[in-house]
Amino acid sequence: MIRHSAAELAAALEAGETTSVALTRACLDRIAEVDGSVHAFLHVDAEGALAQAEASDARRAAGETRGPLDGIPVAVKDVLATEGLPTTCGSRILEGWVPPYDATVVTRLREAGLPILGKTNMDEFAMGSSTEHSAYGPTRNPWDLDRIPGGSGGGSAAAVAAFEAPLAVGTDTGGSIRQPGAVTGTVGVKPTYGGVSRYGLVALANSLDQAGPVTRTVLDSALLHEVIGGHDPRDSTSIDQPLPALVEAARAGASGDLTGLRVGVVTELGGEGYQPGVLARFTEALDLLVEAGAEVVEVSCPTFVHALATYYLILPAEASSNLAKFDAMRYGLRTWPEGVESPSAEEVMRATRDAGFGDEVKRRIILGTYALSSGYYDAYYGQAQKVRTLISRDFAAAFEKADVLVSPTAPTTAFRLGEKLDDPIAMYLNDLATIPANLAGVPGISVPSGLADEDGLPAGFQVLAPALADDRLYRVGAALETLLAKKWGGPLLDRAHALAEEAAR
Amino acid sequence: MADAPGPDGTSAARVEITRDEVAHLADLARIDLSDAELDHLAPQLSVILESVASITGVAGEDVPPTSHALPMSNVMREDVVVPGLSAEQALSGAPASEQQRFSVPRILGDEQ
Numbered sequence: 298m299i300r301h302s303a304a305e306l307a308a309a310l311e312a313g314e315t316t317s318v319a320l321t322r323a324c325l326d327r328i329a330e331v332d333g334s335v336h337a338f339l340h341v342d343a344e345g346a347l348a349q350a351e352a353s354d355a356r357r358a359a360g361e362t363r364g365p366l367d368g369i370p371v372a373v374k375d376v377l378a379t380e381g382l383p384t385t386c387g388s389r390i391l392e393g394w395v396p397p398y399d400a401t402v403v404t405r406l407r408e409a410g411l412p413i414l415g416k417t418n419m420d421e422f423a424m425g426s427s428t429e430h431s432a433y434g435p436t437r438n439p440w441d442l443d444r445i446p447g448g449s450g451g452g453s454a455a456a457v458a459a460f461e462a463p464l465a466v467g468t469d470t471g472g473s474i475r476q477p478g479a480v481t482g483t484v485g486v487k488p489t490y491g492g493v494s495r496y497g498l499v500a501l502a503n504s505l506d507q508a509g510p511v512t513r514t515v516l517d518s519a520l521l522h523e524v525i526g527g528h529d530p531r532d533s534t535s536i537d538q539p540l541p542a543l544v545e546a547a548r549a550g551a552s553g554d555l556t557g558l559r560v561g562v563v564t565e566l567g568g569e570g571y572q573p574g575v576l577a578r579f580t581e582a583l584d585l586l587v588e589a590g591a592e593v594v595e596v597s598c599p600t601f602v603h604a605l606a607t608y609y610l611i612l613p614a615e616a617s618s619n620l621a622k623f624d625a626m627r628y629g630l631r632t633w634p635e636g637v638e639s640p641s642a643e644e645v646m647r648a649t650r651d652a653g654f655g656d657e658v659k660r661r662i663i664l665g666t667y668a669l670s671s672g673y674y675d676a677y678y679g680q681a682q683k684v685r686t687l688i689s690r691d692f693a694a695a696f697e698k699a700d701v702l703v704s705p706t707a708p709t710t711a712f713r714l715g716e717k718l719d720d721p722i723a724m725y726l727n728d729l730a731t732i733p734a735n736l737a738g739v740p741g742i743s744v745p746s747g748l749a750d751e752d753g754l755p756a757g758f759q760v761l762a763p764a765l766a767d768d769r770l771y772r773v774g775a776a777l778e779t780l781l782a783k784k785w786g787g788p789l790l791d792r793a794h795a796l797a798e799e800a801a802r
Numbered sequence: 803m804a805d806a807p808g809p810d811g812t813s814a815a816r817v818e819i820t821r822d823e824v825a826h827l828a829d830l831a832r833i834d835l836s837d838a839e840l841d842h843l844a845p846q847l848s849v850i851l852e853s854v855a856s857i858t859g860v861a862g863e864d865v866p867p868t869s870h871a872l873p874m875s876n877v878m879r880e881d882v883v884v885p886g887l888s889a890e891q892a893l894s895g896a897p898a899s900e901q902q903r904f905s906v907p908r909i910l911g912d913e914q
Binding site for chain 1: 819824827828830831832833834835836839842843846847849850851853854855856857858859860861865866867868869870871872874877879880887891892894895896897898904906907908909910911
């Protein structure tokens, strides 16, 4: 039962073949069985999830079902505030913090009747590409437990890849939904900036952050996106117009027909620095799109080569401001400095921020403080904001020639735990292909493209669309998924055996 | 900061950030860093700064800056009262509280 998609489970619920309590219990059993090895969850709320499942079953019995996903369990990244459930952002500074309110995304999950299984692991404050920067220990990749599940949302991706949850919510600031999707063989979507409310999402870089679906199928992402998306007056950057018809687009795409679609291959997102097996699966996937009727054009986005540098100025600048609120006064950790008699609030603040933040968070706060300091502001932050304009212009020009743009999602497959932990630049390079979309606010999806020949590990195919055209991601993503499943004789995740081997040991 | 790009954004040959400068930035960011942390961070920050300095000069004077991908201005909600947090809820995560207020360490120094 746990291996079925959310759409299949919803059909089973509707047909009366199972109950939400049974589904939720199956997920909780699976978590108990494998999460000791995977560590996708920081907190599991068995009691709360079962109570919500019972309520869902009661609604269904009374004919008052709230929507297609009523009763389907979901896991939530620990960066989204959940009333009554701990929210740590993977940081010691928020250890044990229980928010007094729900993020809008969480409110919508509850209103749509999805039982919340728990909170998923992440790099501290979403800073990282491997989930190794979590203060509570790394998450492991269900394909190979010695490897990273991607990041920052490695917990959400691993939870769906390990069949602990059919659905999860992630957040994507520079690739934190899409890159984990790629390296775990799952689907992840970063919606158009402003398409999903950021109210209650603990901000990393507020001009880049966007919450989105993490699932095993493209249709499931569309279903979840329709639940969490749409205008929210509590977020001043929320887009005040209806979402496109996402589920409809995913169903249309699943026919496998892409006649008339123009697919742009971005010259700058490929080649050097990309693993041969990742590129081979990308090229094969592209060939399938052509067979389905798409026309391929090559497009150049020359400023994309500066996207990584732009991002690593804008992000730390925004993060250093956003994280100033962790001051040991109103919530979170308070650490008293050692050997200081009657310390001042400022001394307590300094000691707390030293004890509460990990290495990567400190690196980025200091970098951001530097980039924003007088004398350097124009050269760094000011310049980065201008390059951001050029990146948006590159996208605009490319979307004149193509309906969607495509690239490998991440340059490599999952690397080994510890391999890049103390080499920030090597770690940052993971987000090479995903960052431009965040800088320009356009939506993107990662769909599994197959296993790389070198290591037998999953790779991802990224599709990007113009702002507000999220439906195109679902049409193209679903078409590719259908064509690849036909070629493989089933979904890619059927070939992930690490957990089965672990269980047999 | 030898050869760091100046305020005019011209030279970006080599960026080096010294241990003392990292200590000063940590001070501005209100983080106590140990000696070991300073030794570890300073060279890493230099490498990062060197790699991001490549954007210097990429965009000309005439390019406007972008702060948000999809800019919106004057976003207002309806002027309607909605329930907020109770004092109890707002204080629920406080390290210490007293008389329905956040209780904090002393704010002023001895000489003040």
